[in-house]
Amino acid sequence: MGIGLTEEHQALADSVRGFAGRSSGHAALAGQGLLGLHLPEEAGGQGYGLLESCVALEALGEQRVTGAYLPTVVVSAALAWAGAGGHGEGRDLLRGLADGSSTAAVVPAAGPAAGSGLLALGPATADLFLVPVGGGAWAVLDRAGVVAEPVDGVDLDRELCSVTVRAAPTGRTVDGPIPSALTANDRATGRSMPADRMAAGWVLDGVPVREIAAVLLGADACGVAAWAVTTAAEHAKVREQFGRPIGQFQGVKHRVAAALVALEQARAAVWDAARAMDDARTMKCAARSDTNRDDASRADAGRDGGVHALAAEVRLAVGVAAVLGPDAAVRCTADTIQVLGGIGYTFEHDAHRYYRRALSGRMLAGDPGPWAEEVAGLAVPGTRRRMEPDLPEEAAAVRDTIRAQARSLRAASPAERRDRLAREGWIMPYLPRPCVFVPDDHVVGEVDAGWRVARDTLSHERVALGDSWGPGSQHTDMAELITRSPPLRQSQRERAGRLWAEGQAISALGLRATLHKLSAADHDRAGSSRRVPGGDPGTASSVRKLLGMRHAQAISEFCWSLAPADRHWNRMILTTRAFTIGGGTTEVQLNIIAERALGLPRDP
Structure with missing residues (x-):
């Protein structure tokens, strides 16, 4: 499906992929506007966000495009987050990064050492270097502010360098330029440095660079x-x-x-x-542009959106x-x-x-x-990622009605609830209400196309299984157990975090599948003939079912190891073994994925 879900994102990915196959130099990427997708238009960008940059970066990574475009995008994104595009000198820096006249290198936080310096992604001859300077702050320095030497790494396509900061600027933020001791010549290349690049010292306080x-x-x-x-x-x-x-x-x-x-x-x-x-960047920009606040409040807004x-x-x-x-x-x-x-x-x-x-x-x-x-x-303390589609305002009334009916179902006895779930159509609420005579426009699928209907119904079942089969063995259940358990060891904390990450990603897969179906429905209603990207829904549901069932088993095994005397986890560690059998075994799901999504031949 790709990172991007929408038709526009798919078109962007196709365009970048095709362009990269023909020409992929730094200047060429800049000429296509790819270095500034996430930057505001007044700073030379396209006015989109990180998501659009991710769509492009995925396509460029697939083509193994070389050069300094990735660190350049990281540095410009950090500067934009800090508000550099809102005034003259910062805006000039962003324009230089967007139009390809400047390149950048970035040192990851707590990155590995490289000799006496820190390892950075980007060339030693970059114009700007984004480096951590302690206390959660970062600085963007020009070549005069660092000692940068090339480093041989395992990656043959992207340059790395060792960076040592000469004298990091302190106490000043991106709201004003940082004076730096500059020379008239670039020590790395011996060439003269343009005047407009000789005041590139900025402290980015509280910017989530990492x-x-x-x-x-x-x-x-x-x-x-x-x-x-x-x-x-x-x-x-x-x-x-x-x-x-x-x-x-x-x-x-x-x-x-x-x-x-x-x-x-x-x-x-x-x-x-x-x-x-x-979303966080949008909220930060809205806070910064609030003209009803006094100057002190606006100054705080420049620093309140960091990590x-x-x-x-x-x-x-x-x-x-x-x-x-x-x-x-x-x-x-x-x-x-x-x-x-x-x-x-x-x-x-x-x-x-x-x-x-x-x-x-x-x-x-x-x-x-x-x-x-x-x-x-x-x-574990309770942070949760919201996984709901943003529906139009008119959906609010429908949601309120459904929530009221759900409360009524919850209050019913188990036998009555089971009867009502079937009788009131909650098993498949997206289908028309049943009637004695089924008009032609209410027939599910075409005549002689019953197998296709059955496959689609099974895919919906697997989507439901991916999230809801096995209540009591999900990552949220794990978090609840940890809150009432002794402190975890480091290895256990890492294991718990990875299990949570896998569970949250499964939920994100479900949201993506829902959004894709909504997009397809919109295209159908609009009479569009263009196919909405996303592939076979049965494949996506098989991916989620496979992940969900294995995840429930892993959660149960981990939680049982934390509480081997707990009756619930003693039961779930055995119960979940059936999850990779019912509804299509692991092997069946892998076959479906391989044959339908990847086109691998069937075993005769």
Whole structure:
């Protein structure tokens, strides 16, 4: 499906993918407006958000585009978050990053050391460097403010450098330029430095740089994983062993299908994190532009949108993406090398380059372990990510009616409730009310197309199973148990955070499926002939069913290990073993995914 769900996002991804296949230099990307998708128009951007940048970055990662575009986008996004586009000098910096005349490098927070300095993504000859300066603050410095040396890394396509800060500016924010001791010449290249680049010292106090970088690196990781899954599937269709394509062998088929499942889970997590960050950025901009507040309040608004003030729900969404996104790229590329066999291990094939890029991206995004601990630290005390579609205002009355009826059903006895669920049509509320005579316009499906109707009905069942089958064995149940358990060890906190991340991503997959169906329905009502992207709904439901059932088993095993004397978890650890059997076994679901989504041949 890709990170983007809408027709516009799909068109953007197709356009970027096609363009990158023809020309992908830094200047060319800037010429297409891709470096400034997330920037305001007055700062040389396109006026969109991080989500649109993620759609583009996924496509560029899939094409393995080289260059400094990713760190450049991270730095410009951080400057924009700090409000640099609202006044002259900051706006000029953003314009330079958007039009390609400036490049940037970024040091991830708590990043690994590189010699005597810190490891940064980007070239040593970059014009701007985004570095942590302590106390949660970051600084954007020009080349005179740092010592930068090239570093040989595992990634052959993106430059890394070691960065040491000469003298970090302190006490000044992005509201004003930071004086810096500049020389007339660039020590790295010996060339003269343009005057408009000789005052590029800014302190970004409270800007969520680490979170911005994690989301954008996650989008690149999804692109890398997408290439890997497609490459493995295409190879498995044509490579023959023992007289038939290797894609018919379940060992290969299931490996590739499992890689697609990991990719879709990562996409859902990155998509959700990007839209959460965009919502937070929108709220911050609205607060900053409130002209009814006094100057002191407006000054505070310039600093109140950083990581410490970033809503816990947003930090939770980003943490989930950081746990799942980079890992998916590493897993998918490693599996692709395995499917390719000997050719995948050669230097001539691109597989090793994608694997290298995946490893480098995971390192730069940060160890998934601490991210998982952060997820657990947010989720266990009660932070929750809202997973509901934004429906039009006229839906409010319908929601109120349904909620009243749901309260009535809850108050009924179990036998009465079961009878009413069937009699009142709650099993499939999207179908017309039953009647004795069924008019032609109410017939579900066409004559002789019953199997298609049955398949669609089964896909709806699997969607429901993905979230609701096995009550009492979900990630929210795990959080409740942890609140009344002794303090967890570090390994247990990491495990709990990863399990929460997986559960939240499953919920995000459900929301994406719902939004896709709503978009398809809108197209049908509008009489549009263009297909809404998203693929076979049965495939998406199989992905969610597979993830949901395995997740319930993992939750039960973990919770039982925390409370082996608890009667509930003693029961659930056995009950959940049936979840990967009923409604289609794990092997059946993997076959469905491999054959319908990836086109792998059936075993005759």
